[in-house]
Amino acid sequence: MDLNDEDWFFIRFNPTVPTLLNRRNSAMRSDVFEWWQGLQSDSQKANFSDVVDILFSLFPDEEHYVVTDPNRCRICAVVGNSGNILGSHYGQLIDSHDFVIRINKGPTKGYETDVGSKTTHRIMYPESAMDLDNSTHLVLLPFKVKDMQWLISVFTTKHITSTYLKVRPTINADREKVMIIHPAFIKYVYESWLRKHGSYPSTGFITLIFALHICDQFDKVHWSR
Template identity: 70%
Template structure:
């Protein structure tokens, strides 16, 4: 692990991101999940109005701008969900395993890693100066303190939301949860998912998100479908 870190820091300098907290700052953030409840929502302009717009995994904007917006300041991924980014977007890697960090180094240098537990892109388009890697301890912290050690990984969406709570002053959440008739699917495909049997602690995450809403820590936008 220490060898990987030694390779990492020369490639992606350890900048002090978002350490400017203070009473005068009001950073607004939209955390945009991939739920089918975004379809028909017309949330696009509202989402784009935020200072930061965080999107997870492969969730596209092209063709869905009216409902999901077009601005992306942070794209939160792991190797199996990585997509090409434009020059103004931060690539935020959530590393669940050492191989995830090795893949990131490879994607910007030797391009030799093409396989994890599935096929992954050997390289991606992204601005090297805007790469951020979430410390594995943060994932551990979320698991211990927010997910209360439920026996599964925190989902990317849930981690993104907790990440946003740490760096934003106002957090608005879009595209989380099922559609109003109880269907769990993405706005860009029709893959149905039961959060009861997924690898994440879905029900518990849902309850935690609802509690954050009740305590006015976040504002949930439920969508229209």
Template identity: 80%
Template sequence: MGSFTKQKSSYIRAIFTFGVFFLFMFFQNAVIYVFLKQSADSSRGGLCACDKCVTDLNDKDWFILRFNPTVPFLLNRRNSVLRASVYRWWTALQRESSKVNYTDVVDTLFSLFPDKEHYSDAGPDRCRTCAVVGNSGNLLRSHYGPLIDLHDFVIRINMGPTEGYEKDVGSKTTHRILYPESAVDVDNSTHLVLLPFKIKDMRWLISVFTTKHITHTYTKVRPTINANRDKVMIIHPEFIKYVYESWLQKHGRYPSTGFITLIFALHICDQVDVFGFGAKGDGNWHHYFDKSLTQFSRGPHGGDFENKTMNELLLVNKISMHKGWQ
């Protein structure tokens, strides 16, 4: 009898737990649906002017459960106060040698760089096409250059060069997402988009345009780079956490730069084409600009799950993937 009572109690707890989870997911779906529906109802022609839009009222539950249109993706002074859970998670990634006041760093940042909302112009008249250009060797001999350059935004990652590779990777760059250890010069028309994995990354950005005194993080870094101060942007720490928890389901320790860039593009673009992700045709992973082999599944990023998630985005028609001819 006692065993039966315990089983009954466990069964009731299981039903209760499932019920709470179901209500949570239903509520989250409802909030996002209402947000998107209000956007569509406020216009005559839908959510964007492209043939297909990243946000679509006919989205699959898989996408709706992950995509949060209200998460801050770029940092500014007004959204810079971090929730306690975000601050704890983000600073846990860091190994700062000394305590630094985050608020003071932010104040300095936005005394130097643009302090405004970006890409809040989404609507039925906009069709912003974006090319996210990774660094895979599968770009070699792809002849994707002209196609990449046709996009409104061309977002490149870390050190990926264009000079000498124009036929395959294009020559246009509107945004380059990087961090201190991957920093390169960018031309005057390109947005330098800092991906801050630590507060020292923000301090390095300040130093680059002022004292140039930061020359080392966990490795040697460039004390200065060529870039347009008026086009500097900073990825919001909450966005990094959101990508990790919502899109990667906490696989790995934190997301890769490439994967964060892809999700960033989903938030600022209406149509997203992805180039230079994945292995070459022979299964090897290396950059198109060098021959050092890498292993996608190693490291802190949960690469296998990132790859699986990108394939799912392809299946639900949120991105188009271009993997070259090799």
């Protein structure tokens, strides 16, 4: 990156793209929906609008993090899962952030000195699900409609036990702290930030760009390439 290129960030960053799904922004453009459906391997795809209706009868139907305030400085830490964080003694620094965003099953217990103990948001999908305490937001990263159906099942019937892998039928989490990454945001990260390299963005990279959108300042802690 050329640090003298002032346009580098602004040609990629689009503050109008929805980060989190709700009932009001769930009607996607056809190109977005078709791209997102193309990530799915399910032979039978559910009716998306029906799934959305069920989702937001169970979970908060809100416009999360859209209000800006010039007097606010929300400081966030995005903590990666690389083993090179061991021995860093960054735990206290990480926990000092307003939001501490962790990814998939990145552990904290037993490693608090290096990674901290605070988790305000954990980005996950069904195949990487884990139990959460009541202070942590479950942020679902849906790569397919069945991921959303799994989330519904976790809090209701618990009947979904597999996707393309075996998954947990239930987890401990606070229903009032559930959020869902918008499929349009995944496409935006792929096109604007990855320039369509690969098939789709990784969970870690989506999390970094998610933090850019909801935080005023964020620190990336020990990332592996």
